[in-house]
Amino acid sequence: MISVNLISKSYGAKQVLNAINVSFKPGEINGVVGENGAGKTTLFSCIAGLEAYKGQIDYNQVSIKSRVGFLPTNPHFLSKITGKEYLQLVCNARKVKLTDFKEQNIFDLPLQQYAETYSTGMKKKLALTGILLQRNDIFILDEPFNGVDIHSNIMINQIVMRLKALNKIVVLSSHIFSTLHETCDYLHYLKQGSIIKSVDKTAFDTIEKDMKSSGIDARIDALNLK
Ligand SMILES: Nc1ncnc2c1ncn2[C@@H]1O[C@H](COP(=O)(O)OP(=O)(O)OP(=O)(O)O)[C@@H](O)[C@H]1O
Structure with a gap:
């Protein structure tokens, strides 16, 4: 508690x-x-x-x-870091081994693209994926x-319910x-x-x-x- x-x-x-x-x-x-x-x-x-x-x-x-996994309202990312590198970085910080980027990219983000060039909603989904993969x-x-599309909203709601069950x-x-x-x-x-x-x-x-x-x-x- x-x-x-x-x-x-x-x-x-x-x-x-x-x-x-x-x-x-x-x-x-x-x-x-x-x-x-x-x-x-x-x-x-x-x-x-x-x-x-x-x-x-x-x-x-x-x-x-x-x-703790903290999802800020408007996540910011270092320049010249791709989505994939970001996920790798946050997982390394918790010593969590990332097994399958493709499978675990649940929001279908363009992981080869620089994260700072993502849209507002994409940035939020990348940051959320990061804290989920960290197993906090x-x-x-x-x-x-806020700022994510309807389909992602439904997914995030289901994720929150899953976290509660866990x-x-x-x-x-x-x-x-x-x-x-x-x-x-x-x-x-x-x-x-x-x-x-x-x-x-x-x-x-x-x-x-x-x-x-x-x-x-x-x-x-x-x-x-x-
Ligand atoms: N770094 C800062 N320096 C000075 N004042 C700040 C700073 N950060 C927040 N504040 C002030 O603290 C108060 C609370 O801000 P906070 O961002 O926590 O509100 P909030 O409830 O999250 O608002 P919102 O719903 O708009 O996101 C505001 O008056 C804000 O101006």
């Missing part, structure tokens, strides 16, 4: 995360929702060990960094469904409620750097209602559309 205890994070004078307490168990899919700028990516980066923070994050008394125990997926820890974010409903067991509502609500599937609607009741009509009225 991952235990996030009183995590706080500031960028300069700006406090982005305020005393976050949350836990993620194996075999559960946890969704983190919130407005743009709420702090989802920052929280994910802290858990993945990519950012310094105040507080404590525990994972079975072992280092999370060596077990923890998957932190920042907007995994008792992996999965934490993801999405801005699409139907996707979260379909995929997640728990939702955590992050607002201005604080988790204001954590609910199981039976209460997802309450988060949706909270988000929708935040004066949307009044804001659109301010545009005085004619």
Whole structure:
């Protein structure tokens, strides 16, 4: 289990995360929702060990960094590295032997092409393939469904379900409620750097209602559309 205890994070004078307490168990899919700028990516980066923070994050008394696969919203790749070289590199980092590139290229990516020349969706699929091949125990997926085609979306949903069945820890974010409903067991509502609500599937609607009741009509009225 991952235990996030009183995590706080500031960028300069700006406090982005305020005393976050949350836990993620194996075999559960946890969704983190919130407005743009709420702090989802920052929280994910802290858990993945990519950012310094105040507080404590525990994972079975072992280092999370060596077990986590982090899928960023917009993955970037080194220049002049092909898709195949990238997969080889990330597998080497975990000492995983890659057996059959062709078979394991599940999204049919052009692996001989430079990864930095891939489209947005292709980059996401390459990064996802990499963390799956690494056989991680923890998957932190920042907007995994965003920017990929419909067929790949269905595949990614099935992959997440497979990870759950394999008792992996999965934490993801999405801005699409139907996707979260379909995929997640728990939702955590992050607002201005604080988790204001954590609910199981039976209460997802309450988060949706909270988000929708935040004066949307009044804001659109301010545009005085004619
Ligand atoms: N490197 C940085 N330096 C300064 N401020 C940052 C930095 N990274 C993020 N922030 C700020 O932290 C806040 C949270 O950003 P974050 O990217 O975590 O939000 P988010 O919930 O993931 O948003 P989105 O839904 O748009 O992806 C924002 O106000 C952002 O401007």
